[in-house]
Amino acid sequence: MNKSSGPDKNRMDVKKLVSIGIAFTLFFIAQGNILTVTDGGYSPSPKLCSTLKLVPILSLLCVVILVFVLIKMLKHKYVHFKNRELDSKTGSNGLSSMQKDNERKRPAGAxxxxxxxxxxxxxxxxxxxxxxxxxxxxxxxxxxxxxxxxxxxxxxxxxxxxxxxxxxxxxxxxxxxxxxxxxxxxxxxxxxxxxxxxxxxxxxxxxxxxxxxxxxxxxxxxxxxxxxxxxxxxxxxxxxxxxxxxxxxxxxxxxxxxxxxxxxxxxxxxxxxxxxxxxxxxxxxxxxxKTSLAISSSLSLDDVCRILVSDIGKSFGCSYSYLLLSRGRQKEMYVQQCYSERKTPVFEPEEKIIDIENMTWLKEIIAFETPVLLGSEEIKGYPQKDKDILKISGSAGVLIAPLKHNKRLVGILVLVEQRSAERARMGKEVLDLCTALIAQASAAIENARLYSSLSDKVAQLTTMVNVGKALNSDLTLLSFFERVLDGISRNFKIQNCAILLRDFEKDELYVVSVIGHYQEDALNKRFKIGKEGITGRAAALKKTINVDDVSKDDMFIPSTGNTGSEMAIPVILNGEVVGVLDVESEDKYAFSKREEILLSSLMNQVAVAMEKIKLKQLDKERANKLSLTNTLVKKLSGTLDQSDLLANAV
Missing domain, CATH: 3.30.450.40 (GAF domain)
Incomplete structure (x- = not known):
């Protein structure tokens, strides 16, 4: 192995020359060329005199050798200086440890x-x-x-x-x-x-x-x-x-x-x-x-989810990403928000409700409480049915981040990479970022849900206040219905809504008030209870009917011309259905459990208000009749003219 370099190698060259000189001297001594052994001891050899004539030549040769060694040393210094100058320009601090090891280990001369x-x-x-x-x-x-x-x-x-x-x-x-x-x-x-x-x-x-x-x-x-x-x-x-x-x-x-x-x-x-x-x-x-802003600002749940899903998806370069939120029960979740790099829908409306009860592998990931990055080989090992439901089949990589708040699962953030392994963008840095974000993301969703809950209560109270004001005014039943529908449309952001009353004699429902894009003959329509329309079914069953996709319901009767989903809430008073609130949307899966609960509670208040308005109208009619009777009595006591009496009565 060649273990010397630079000045060390030059010193070795000098040592070699000295060693060669000593060797030649010993050789000449052995041959008797320098000293001759006599009886009196050692004496100069006769050849020594002729050898001394070569001293100038040998001196010149030594000078040449020294100059050659000096040139090699200067050349080494120059190369070393150029290498250091190159390192300073490129930012390199010399050879790496590997190159230094190789300097010692590689074959001689290399x-x-x-x-x-x-x-x-x-x-x-x-x-x-x-x-x-x-x-x-x-x-x-x-x-x-x-x-x-x-x-x-x-x-x-x-x-x-x-x-x-x-x-x-x-x-x-x-x-x-x-x-x-x-x-x-x-x-x-x-x-x-x-x-x-x-x-x-x-x-x-x-x-x-x-x-x-x-x-x-x-x-x-x-x-x-x-x-x-x-x-x-x-x-x-x-x-x-x-x-x-x-x-x-x-x-x-x-x-x-x-x-x-x-x-x-x-x-x-x-x-x-x-x-x-x-x-x-x-x-x-x-x-x-961005997440902190989402937490600190009073955003709706949709806005918070959009920020988390779309911004993270864009920043990490995912093919698509979506957010699953719990629906009260941990086994059932729904797709709250979805982002696609190609701007194409990932889930159909009917696919947004996902049951994770039988997804054992997903439950194991949720139990880790930290994001997990799955490779293509790992994904292949999961059940095909689960991969189809979660839209991860054939993906190059999937990042699943459970979102928990106070040890309670609030959602699951899913990032999907469908590119080939060479073009995949998700790696350890994405995993680290998600790990840092999940705590704030969970808090953001909880804050948004709290804000949404408070907004619902405000909307409900606002509608209740309007109902209370209607009770204290001299509104007719028709005017009261119009005010209720207006409050529902504004506070619940529902485009089309109508109130139907029950005709007890014919056992039918008839439309009394509408708001939205209904057909011209909507007020003339009647529905047989239990036989016609979703409202007829709700009145017969005495419970709320929420149809996510009306195209799949045989009892649906079109009334707006472009209906995707419909919900009918019965108005029950003293155990009897007296009417039905009907709300419709152009979008499928438009009405959630939250709207069902709020509108059902509102209809209970409307039923009580209807009874009070009817009683007030009866009291008013009775008062009018009593006033008329008193007037007639006074007239009868003052005159016996039959024609005047009949005129006052009329």
Missing amino acids: KNKTIGMGTDVIKLFQQMKDDISEENTLTLGYRHLLDLACEHLDFSAGVIFIIDHNGCISLRGYSGIIPNSQENYTLELKGIVSELFERNMPRFIRDINSIPGNCQELFYGFKAAWLLPLMPQGFPVGLLIFFHKDVPKHREEYYPKLDFVNIAACWFYENHRNNRIVACENRKIEMLI
């Missing part, structure tokens, strides 16, 4: 080739760093690096494998080969790959099949390869492999080439990693600010 390669390779190295620094992703940067290496450094082809957050060593870049886009090429962390990361140095192999993994067809046709571990700061992140179609003769020439490629690759990884950390922190701060 290290000196670095200087012999000249400034052309140094310029190429600088070009590599400049070019790949402009790329925004690891895949594009490494592909560019491989292209440059194969073009200028005598490699037939090259590939790079990167270790992902799951520990899988998968293909992320290639040059000079065409992989199958349908195949997921990976390496196994065993055998030669494991040894590479342990030794942390390049390795040349002739048996391509010794590389563990499913890449044999990818490497077909090559006879030799260089395996180069990527270990910035001593931490394994990937593996570079360069191929030869023929076995190279001078392998020592490739060590400095591999050094430059390794430095560029590790530098790009570290630079890209630092940029990702900064970008991730910026996105994290931005998302935290």
Whole structure:
């Protein structure tokens, strides 16, 4: 092994010269060329005189040797200075630990080739760093690096494998080969790959099949390869492999080439990693600010969910994302909000109610209370029925984040990535961001629900106040109904609503008041109780009927021309149905359990108000009759003119 470099090597050259001189001296002594043994001791040899004539020549030779050594030392100093200047321009602090180890471990003579390669390779190295620094992703940067290496450094082809957050060593870049886009090429962390990361140095192999993994067809046709571990700061992140179609003769020439490629690759990884950390922190701060604003502001539940789903989906580059909220029971959830990158609907209206009771794997994720990132292989292992319900079948990655508040499940945030593994954007940074966001997201949803509950109570109280004002006024029953419908339309944001009263003699319902886009003959319509219309069914069953999709109900009778969903709430007084409130929407699944409860409570108040208005009208009629009777009595006591009496009575 060649373990010396720079001034140390020059000192070794001087020592070699001194050693050679001593050896020659001993040789001449042994031959009797310098000293001759006599009876009286040692005496100068006769040849010594002739040898002394060569002293000027030998002195000149020594001077030449010293000058040669001095030139080599100055050359080393100059190269060292240029390398330091290059490092200062590129931001590199010399060789990495791997390159320093390789300086000691590589074959003798290989290290000196670095200087012999000249400034052309140094310029190429600088070009590599400049070019790949402009790329925004690891895949594009490494592909560019491989292209440059194969073009200028005598490699037939090259590939790079990167270790992902799951520990899988998968293909992320290639040059000079065409992989199958349908195949997921990976390496196994065993055998030669494991040894590479342990030794942390390049390795040349002739048996391509010794590389563990499913890449044999990818490497077909090559006879030799260089395996180069990527270990910035001593931490394994990937593996570079360069191929030869023929076995190279001078392998020592490739060590400095591999050094430059390794430095560029590790530098790009570290630079890209630092940029990702900064970008991730910026996105994290931005998302935290938006979530905090959603919590602190008095937003509706729809607005909060839209902010959480759409903004997170856009920031993380998901194919689509959606938010599941609980419906009182943990096993049943509904899709509150959904974002799609392609602006296309992900769920049909009838698919938005999801029962998770039998999804054991999902319950296990919920129990973790932290976001979980699932890979394509993990997703394949789940029941197909569950994947179809959650719209995650065939996805490259899915992030599931349970949202809990005070240890109670309030929702589940689902981020779905449908791109191929090479183009997938979700990774560990997305997982970290979601982990930081779920606590605030849960609080935001709870605050929004509280705000929604308070808004419902305000709407209910406002409508009740209007009902109370109507009771204290001289409104007729028809005017009262019009005021009630107006309050429902404004406070509950319902487009079409109507009140029907019961005709007890004919056992029918007839329309008395409407608001919205009803047909012209709506006030003339009658419905037989229990036989016609959704309102007739509600009156017969004495309970609220909520039809999410009227196209699937045989008893639906169109009245607005464009109805998606309808809800009928009976008005019950003293156990008898006296009328029905009918509300309709153009959207399917428009009315939730919340509207059912609020409108049912309101109709109970309306029933009482109807009774009071009828009593007031009866009292008024009685008062009018009594007043008329008193007038007649007074007239009768004052006159007996029959014609005047009849005129006053009329």
